[in-house]
Amino acid sequence: MNKAQRGLLFKKLSKLASAAKVASRVLATLSAEKKNSVLAGMADALSANMDAILAANAQDLKNAKKKGLSQAFIERLTLTDKRINEMAQSLREIATLDDPVGRQIRSWTRPNGLSISKVSVPIGTILIIYESRPNVTSDCIGLCFKSGNAVILRGGSDAICSNQAIFAILEKIVLAAGLPKCVITLVKEIDRRAVDILLSLDQYIDLVMPRGGESLIKEVREKSKIPVIKHYKGICHVFVDESADFAMAQRIILNAKIQRPAVCNAMETLLVHEKIAKDFLPTMIEALQDARVEIRGDSATRKLVKGLKCATVEDWSTEYLDLILSVKVVKTVDEAIAHINHYGSNHSDTIVTQDNECADKFLKEVDSACVYVNASTRFTDGYQFGFGAEIGISTDKLHARGPMGLEELTTYKYVIRGSGQIRE
Amino acid sequence: MNKAQRGLLFKKLSKLASAAKVASRVLATLSAEKKNSVLAGMADALSANMDAILAANAQDLKNAKKKGLSQAFIERLTLTDKRINEMAQSLREIATLDDPVGRQIRSWTRPNGLSISKVSVPIGTILIIYESRPNVTSDCIGLCFKSGNAVILRGGSDAICSNQAIFAILEKIVLAAGLPKCVITLVKEIDRRAVDILLSLDQYIDLVMPRGGESLIKEVREKSKIPVIKHYKGICHVFVDESADFAMAQRIILNAKIQRPAVCNAMETLLVHEKIAKDFLPTMIEALQDARVEIRGDSATRKLVKGLKCATVEDWSTEYLDLILSVKVVKTVDEAIAHINHYGSNHSDTIVTQDNECADKFLKEVDSACVYVNASTRFTDGYQFGFGAEIGISTDKLHARGPMGLEELTTYKYVIRGSGQIRE
Secondary structure, rough: OOOHHHHHHHHHHHHHHHHHHHHHHHOOOOOOHHHHHHHHHHHHHHHHHHHHHHHHHHHHHHHHHOOOOOOHHHHHHOOOHHHHHHHHHHHHHHHOOOOOOOOOEEEEEEEOOOOEEEEEEEEOOOEEOOOOOOOHHHHHHHHHHHHHOOOEEEEHHHHHHHHHHHHHHHHHHHEEEEEEEHEEOOOOOOOHHHHHHHHHOOOOOOOEEEEEEEHHHHHHHOOOOEEEEEOOOOOOOEEEOOOOHHHEEEEEEEEHHHOOOOOOOOOEEEEEEEEHHHHHHHHHHHHHHOOOOOEEEHHHHHHHHOOOOOOOOHHHOOOOOOOEEEEEOOOOOOOOHHHHHHHOOOOOOEEEOOOOOHHHHHHHHHOEEEEEEEEOOHHOOOOOOOOOOOEEOOOOOOOOOOEOOHHHEEEEEEEEEEEEOOOO | OOOOHHHHHHHHHHHHHHHHHHHHHHOOOOOOHHHHHHHHHHHHHHHOHHHHHHHHHHHHHHHHHHHHOHHHHHHHHHHHHHHHHHHHHHHHHHHHOOOOOEEEEEEEEEEOOOOEEEEEEOOOOOEEOOOOOOHHHHHEEEEEHOOOOOEEEEEOOOHHHHHHHHEEEEEEEHHHHHHHHEEEEEEOOOOOOOOOOOOOOOOOOOOOEEEHHHHHHHHHHOOOOEEEEOOOOEEEEEOOOOOOOOHHHHHHHHHHHHHHOOOOOOOEEEEEEHHHHHHHHHHHHHHHHOOEEEEEOOOOOOOOOOOOOOOOOHHOOOOOOOOOOEEEEEEHHHHHHHHHHHHHOOOOEEEEOOOOOHHHHHHHHHOOOOOEEEEEEHOOOOOOOOOOOEEEEEEEOOOEEEEOOHHHEEEEEEEEEEEEEEOO
16 A cells, blocks of 8 residues: 555545544434434344345355354354344344433532533444454444444454445435434445554544454554553452352352353452362362363462462463463462452452451452452343443443443533523 | 663653552552541641742742743742642642542342442542643642542653652651552653653553643643543633523623633633624624723624634634634524534533523533533533532543543442352
């Protein structure tokens, strides 16, 4: 790409982002009824155009196989009747949720008679950069639309045909509803420089959410002039305190590790209080091994259970996303908390204990988005929290932390009503 | 600075930021009583050490005069007994405010019995980069300390002696209270590369707030890997609708423009509905001119009042911070809203109107942190809002918007209590 071509690409993407910003102002004022009827229309259109989506997806799959992409990748890329119906169903469910825009968060009156309301409003324009899953296209359009935000989507190049097919179907519904074209946008330029340009357009784009692997997240964070909310890693811990109910601890640990090991809220490290390690760990490790979990232990663990692999310093900060677990014996709850705050990813951590004081200490001092007592880390999820939807889980601390539903896709403004007040 | 020196500086600043992060965890668990007693001690120490502060300030003033810095700059840099007492008083007032940490924002129980609470917690480590005013040093220490955040201060090099003197006095109180040294930190390296290094340390620093001129803000936004909350510009508008009460409009306009023209919430552009322009503008402009305000008008305004300067496109997006006002006649409330959203800075904007429908439209569609009906823009201020304190005004949309008090210096975590729940 030469300088002139880069200039053209910049111009094109600026125009697109600027149009999205203008469109966002229209979207921000739509009634809940209007938004919900468009969402229902989108859902119906996905169901009605299944063949077109499947044909486009077949093209992506053919290209992926030609490129020799991994089986796991191809699995994520594959659409079926069932998956498309789920996408449509998800849009219908979003339509049933409360409108997150226009909520009065707080209101008060000042001594001078000014009435101040803090009211929820859409963020504006949101850029979502994601990897291969094509269902993200319709999910993100649904969530951003419902929360009144214009969305600019930049999907992975290997899903480009599927994404374009889904997008074209949904865009038709937007246009038929008389809305500006750019309330939803799919960036069709697959050149990676398009991402660099988009990340510089902070005059038009209010938020960027990267969804994908560690290298994508890092790249976006380093290049972006636009505020970023990201899900970095899920290095989740379960700490079994000396007062724990062993049966409960075992149930929680097996669930947190095994139920779905490849997701971010699965457990990666088990910490056990030294006072119960001898009684608890051998049986626990046997149960995990029976479930085909590979155990990597610190020296104390390896003394209690022979034949385990050694956990290195790297293990403590590795997100396995697999049937692997690192295990460490700690002397105190303080040591457990310090370990989690040092090696964890501020995601989700559990203490299993019958001691309330110890639980409170853990809940207060562990610096993670979700801190649990006596429950599986697997509950960190917008649906499990009762949000009705989820656009992601933030491991950041600003604006949104933990599971992000519709409410987290809004910001606020202050609305102040007076009767001629001036400042003395 | 050669490579080895840069390496040393990086090492030094990383160590400092890492220590601040560790210290922040101690600060996060302090009781309100403990924090308030430390704040009171800080206030007393400022009053008791006035001479040392004034001596250090005299050194800064001497250097500033030698460098030929402007009178306005020197005025901002100058400390007096009165200003130091105000700094102390401000710390005492912060001590009287409610603790923003540990508030239960929301709580609910899921059908499976999990009890979820959304609880406010400190953000962690906050970096504040500011220009010459030395009172910012103690104000920011007070606000961050009360909200449980470790703070790293990087003040302007021309105030370095004053800042160090104030800091040393406050640090003594922190240490005497048995707290870790790095709950408050002043960066003493005046080399500009120190800022670049600090802005890369996102593993230790959770938030950066630049306070100063446009070039500082831009530099921080472009270089920072850490999330930024900034006050960019205050291009505030008053729109006088056709149904406005003229006397009220005139009172609000004079207040918004004249009461303190050099601050961000002062008005920079006046928009007037064409239906009343002929009746309203000549008297209004005369009153403004009587108060020595220079008027720059669009062509319609200049037809109504002869001898005015012409407002150019640049004027619409200029923050004068001075006794200058640009004036434009608009055809509709929609044109006023579009003008504000296009040229404004999302700060504070007012409509003067007796028409409720028109007011609601303006409040809903103007995309600013603070939108007013029938009141002066000058009320955009943490104290005027009743927050009791203010660390700044955000023109950003994420995390905090508008006046930022103690609450805006916190984030939240989810605390989930179970009785052995696992995910099915």
